[in-house]
Amino acid sequence: MSLACPGQDSVGAARTARERPGFVRATASDRPGVAQPVPEREIPLQPWPRILAMATMLTLLALGAWEWRMRTLQLMPGDLGDYASGWAEQRRRIDSEDVPVAIVGDSRILFDTDLARFEALTGVRPLQLALVGTNARPFLENLADALNFRGLAVVGIAETSYFRRETGLRADALKLYRYESPAQRSAFLLHRALSRVFGFLDEEYRLSRLVRRLDPDLRAGADGPYGEVWKIISTTDQRQSGMWTRIESDERLREHARLAFERSRMRTGPPVADDVVAMTLEATRAAVAKIRARGGDVVFVRPPSTGPLRAGEDRRLPRARGWEALLAAAAVRGIHADDVPQAQGLTLPENSHLTRACATVFTDAYVRRLANLTARLPLRADAPPALQPADCVAAGAVAAAPPSP
Numbered sequence: 001m002s003l004a005c006p007g008q009d010s011v012g013a014a015r016t017a018r019e020r021p022g023f024v025r026a027t028a029s030d031r032p033g034v035a036q037p038v039p040e041r042e043i044p045l046q047p048w049p050r051i052l053a054m055a056t057m058l059t060l061l062a063l064g065a066w067e068w069r070m071r072t073l074q075l076m077p078g079d080l081g082d083y084a085s086g087w088a089e090q091r092r093r094i095d096s097e098d099v100p101v102a103i104v105g106d107s108r109i110l111f112d113t114d115l116a117r118f119e120a121l122t123g124v125r126p127l128q129l130a131l132v133g134t135n136a137r138p139f140l141e142n143l144a145d146a147l148n149f150r151g152l153a154v155v156g157i158a159e160t161s162y163f164r165r166e167t168g169l170r171a172d173a174l175k176l177y178r179y180e181s182p183a184q185r186s187a188f189l190l191h192r193a194l195s196r197v198f199g200f201l202d203e204e205y206r207l208s209r210l211v212r213r214l215d216p217d218l219r220a221g222a223d224g225p226y227g228e229v230w231k232i233i234s235t236t237d238q239r240q241s242g243m244w245t246r247i248e249s250d251e252r253l254r255e256h257a258r259l260a261f262e263r264s265r266m267r268t269g270p271p272v273a274d275d276v277v278a279m280t281l282e283a284t285r286a287a288v289a290k291i292r293a294r295g296g297d298v299v300f301v302r303p304p305s306t307g308p309l310r311a312g313e314d315r316r317l318p319r320a321r322g323w324e325a326l327l328a329a330a331a332v333r334g335i336h337a338d339d340v341p342q343a344q345g346l347t348l349p350e351n352s353h354l355t356r357a358c359a360t361v362f363t364d365a366y367v368r369r370l371a372n373l374t375a376r377l378p379l380r381a382d383a384p385p386a387l388q389p390a391d392c393v394a395a396g397a398v399a400a401a402p403p404s405p
Contacts (some may be wrong), residue, residue, distance in 0.1 A: 019085040067200050074246045075199040082132060082235040084170060085188035088177040090127055090239055093230035094143075100151040101126035101377065104139040106301040107170075109156020111233065111353040114363040115240050121367045121383045126154065128239040133169035133229075136162055137283055140298075142174060144290035148157040152376045153291060153298045156304065158352075160266045160313050163280045204231035229260045231348065242356040247349050258307075267312025277321065281329035288330045299373060300327065301366055304337035335369045337362070345389045357392035 110130035
């Protein structure tokens with residue numbers, strides 16, 4: 001059965017007369033009288049295999065050039081990035097494993113803990129659950145609610161980060177731990193696999209971020225990208241994190257990171273309010289009590305900081321009002337960097353975090369103190385000898401401030 005209408009020959013002739021170039025899409029008006037007109041576009045004959053080969057070659061060349069450029073900036077394969085999915089993956093281990101030691105805290109205990117040194121001293125590799133720019137208290141409370149956790153919680157704090165109501169930068173980590181969609185999980189696994197091969201995938205060096213940082217003053221009087229903390233961290237498997245090596249060697253990036261921290265609210269904010277202090281003390285006491293009721297325990301660690309940043313922290317929350325009050329309220333033991341001789345004079349390039357080498361020295365120092373504070377974590381008989389600041393401090397490096405009087 002033909003679908004053409006009467007007068008098809010004349011219509012065909014008229015259509016031929018109105019023939020368009022092949023690269024212009026034919027429309028219903030070009031086919032009057034034809035039933036169910038469907039827009040058509042003729043595909044011109046082209047050497048498609050050669051075009052595909054050329055496009056592939058140009059893409060690979062551009063990719064290779066970008067990867068080469070990023071590696072010259074010391075962005076190397078194996079830096080997996082510190083994402084909420086990675087934290088959630090580690091947190092779920094508590095639900096299925098007997099975890100003897102878990103670390104929660106902010107970026108200082110994350111940067112300043114060498115998991116391999118911890119394991120060499122004790123035979124235990126701790127679960128690293130600290131997060132950059134994030135209040136440790138909600139995560140201690142989450143650990144207190146984990147019925148399967150009966151181990152030792154090491155809580156690393158910067159007081160002005162811990163004594164506040166807000167969770168901070170990585171509040172999404174707890175949400176992702178509770179529910180992670182298949183798309184989120186698969187995207188994370190794919191990104192992690194590719195990050196073992198390519199260095200250009202670093203989140204802090206996306207092209208969009210680099211373009212935004214070209215202008216340090218987007219608007220007068222407004223916080224621009226230069227006031228933000230840029231890349232300072234590198235992360236490998238099991239969230240072993242440390243200072244990006246370029247911060248130690250690149251003066252401009254080091255000074256930028258220092259300036260960003262000195263402008264942060266941790267230093268420039270008002271003194272911590274009494275009600276926030278009271279809330280923090282009570283929440284900590286309750287969380288510690290829950291963990292101890294199941295047979296676990298909690299120890300606090302205060303890593304070093306120095307310079308104007310440390311002065312601002314002490315102004316906002318003096319040690320007696322923060323650290324000492326916290327230990328007393330929760331009846332917990334603590335290790336303050338100011339009280340550990342081996343933690344004095346360590347190198348903090350941007351005043352807030354230790355170099356990788358000094359992080360190993362600090363880990364050695366605080367783990368040995370932990371072994372003295374709790375029978376849960378004895379030193380191995382074949383533990384390596386103790387480290388000293390001289391094992392990591394370079395001449396002219398920025399050292400930690402001496403203990404406060």
